[in-house]
Amino acid sequence: MADAIDPQKSTRDQILDEALKCFAERGYEGTSLNDIAAGVGIRRPSLLHHFPSKENLYENLFERLLSDWMERLEVSIASPVSGWDKAELVLRSGFSLFADTPDYVRIMRREALDGGEHLGIDLAAVLKPLFDAAVIYLDEQMRAGTFRTHDSRHLLITGYGAILTYFSDAPFIDELLEDRALTAKNVNDHCEHVIGFFRAALLN
Amino acid sequence: MADAIDPQKSTRDQILDEALKCFAERGYEGTSLNDIAAGVGIRRPSLLHHFPSKENLYENLFERLLSDWMERLEVSIASPVSGWDKAELVLRSGFSLFADTPDYVRIMRREALDGGEHLGIDLAAVLKPLFDAAVIYLDEQMRAGTFRTHDSRHLLITGYGAILTYFSDAPFIDELLEDRALTAKNVNDHCEHVIGFFRAALLN
DNA sequence: AGCACTACCTACCAGTAGGTAGACGAATAG
DNA sequence: CTATTCGTCTACCTACTGGTAGGTAGTGCT
Numbered sequence: 484m485a486d487a488i489d490p491q492k493s494t495r496d497q498i499l500d501e502a503l504k505c506f507a508e509r510g511y512e513g514t515s516l517n518d519i520a521a522g523v524g525i526r527r528p529s530l531l532h533h534f535p536s537k538e539n540l541y542e543n544l545f546e547r548l549l550s551d552w553m554e555r556l557e558v559s560i561a562s563p564v565s566g567w568d569k570a571e572l573v574l575r576s577g578f579s580l581f582a583d584t585p586d587y588v589r590i591m592r593r594e595a596l597d598g599g600e601h602l603g604i605d606l607a608a609v610l611k612p613l614f615d616a617a618v619i620y621l622d623e624q625m626r627a628g629t630f631r632t633h634d635s636r637h638l639l640i641t642g643y644g645a646i647l648t649y650f651s652d653a654p655f656i657d658e659l660l661e662d663r664a665l666t667a668k669n670v671n672d673h674c675e676h677v678i679g680f681f682r683a684a685l686l687n
Numbered sequence: 688m689a690d691a692i693d694p695q696k697s698t699r700d701q702i703l704d705e706a707l708k709c710f711a712e713r714g715y716e717g718t719s720l721n722d723i724a725a726g727v728g729i730r731r732p733s734l735l736h737h738f739p740s741k742e743n744l745y746e747n748l749f750e751r752l753l754s755d756w757m758e759r760l761e762v763s764i765a766s767p768v769s770g771w772d773k774a775e776l777v778l779r780s781g782f783s784l785f786a787d788t789p790d791y792v793r794i795m796r797r798e799a800l801d802g803g804e805h806l807g808i809d810l811a812a813v814l815k816p817l818f819d820a821a822v823i824y825l826d827e828q829m830r831a832g833t834f835r836t837h838d839s840r841h842l843l844i845t846g847y848g849a850i851l852t853y854f855s856d857a858p859f860i861d862e863l864l865e866d867r868a869l870t871a872k873n874v875n876d877h878c879e880h881v882i883g884f885f886r887a888a889l890l891n
Numbered sequence: 892a893g894c895a896c897t898a899c900c901t902a903c904c905a906g907t908a909g910g911t912a913g914a915c916g917a918a919t920a921g
Numbered sequence: 922c923t924a925t926t927c928g929t930c931t932a933c934c935t936a937c938t939g940g941t942a943g944g945t946a947g948t949g950c951t
Contacts, residue, residue: 508801509716509804510716510717510800510801511717512713512714512716512717513714513715513716513801595856595859596714596793596858596859597712597713597714597717597858598859600713605862607859607861607862607863608862610863611862611863631887633884633887634876634880636863638880639863640853640860640863641853641877641880643852644848644853645845646848647848648847648849648852649844649845649848654799654800654801655800655802655811656844658811658815659811659840659844672838672841673841676838676841676845677841679837680842681888683837683887683889684885685887
């Protein structure tokens with residue numbers, strides 16, 4: 484059952500990796516510390532030597548997730564392009580971010596579904612500044628006539644759902660497509676589709 | 688902790704109602720039979736008198752969900768309108784369906800996230816015929832020039848994500864909107880937004 | 892009255908959960 | 922060379938899980 488995990492990695496990082504995989508696949512309640520420990524090749528008490536509790540492990544994982552994401556997203560958000568190019572850049576960087584970390588997407592999704600019960604962190608509170616900044620940006624573009632008029636908040640929620648779902652619900656989409664959703668080709672196809680769809684909806 | 692549940696309802700139906708609520712809120716693993724029984728106001732063994740096992744209870748719930756949905760969706764799918772009117776009708780009936788049963792949406796979402804592990808039913812297999820029919824319909828419209836050209840399968844996945852997310856992730860969206868996502872007004876706003884967005888993307 | 896049936900109960904079972912205590916061995920520092 | 926620290930282990934704890942056993946009211950039929 485133990486995976487071929489890079490033996491150079493510290494046990495702590497191996498635990499975080501394995502926990503990411505398990506929590507993404509089976510959720511917080513569906514994952515036992517024994518599952519994670521077994522995946523790493525140690526016993527549960529040894530795991531608890533590195534993280535004082537299941538909840539603490541989960542929170543560490545989630546903090547790493549959020550800081551990774553924020554870091555990568557802020558780079559593209561801060562870029563100097565404007566108008567549609569900016570929207571496209573953010574969409575593309577979101578796609579590559581999620582394609583690199585589909586397990587993060589699933590955990591994040593589970594957390595949004597639960598309303599963030601397992602966390603000391605308030606997920607929505609962390610993302611809200613980004614949301615608000617995006618609302619302001621979209622409203623400016625619409626006022627300037629660069630984008631067609633939509634309700635910017637609902638537009639963002641639509642985009643959030645459209646993009647994240649492809650990664651979070653990959654096992655389900657596999658069956659609809661009769662193919663692995665997360666192959667490079669399929670991810671790219673979906674990315675191009677979403678960008679084309681948004682362009683058609685936003686540009687005249 | 689016991690809710691004000693209509694005392695006329697049979698115990699069996701009260702159990703199904705409470706189970707729906709619990710599974711939607713906390714997931715399959717996160718819900719214990721004690722939780723459900725307590726919500727109904729009976730003990731766990733009495734619950735197990737009505738359903739032989741947790742899994743059986745869950746499957747009963749899910750079968751009711753799927754048959755309700757299929758029944759309501761097929762009515763609008765079978766309607767004689769065509770072109771954009773048909774797409775709009777299906778979108779609207781989907782919205783009213785989901786708005787009526789947001790707990791169903793959350794359970795369904797959890798199932799899609801897990802890949803359907805708790806079920807004898809294969810969720811994707813049930814929905815695939817609808818998916819395939821919709822692909823054929825969209826391809827026809829695009830070939831006829833009624834709709835702009837998109838990848839119809841990815842379009843459907845985008846729509847699936849955009850619509851379901853609003854209901855499944857309602858607790859999270861509450862915080863982004865700083866308002867209850869599932870008020871009649873907000874649901875209606877989101878519905879109008881999504882329809883407007885799809886119209887802009889599909890029609891010239 | 893006698894019987895079967897429903898719906899509930901308390902008490903219990905084996906199994907597993909997260910978490911703790913304390914021992915062991917290896918490495919390391921003084 | 923000793924003392925300490927680190928990471929791991931086995932053995933254990935309590936709480937809770939899904940599920941079972943057996944019993945008991947109440948209902949309605951014969």
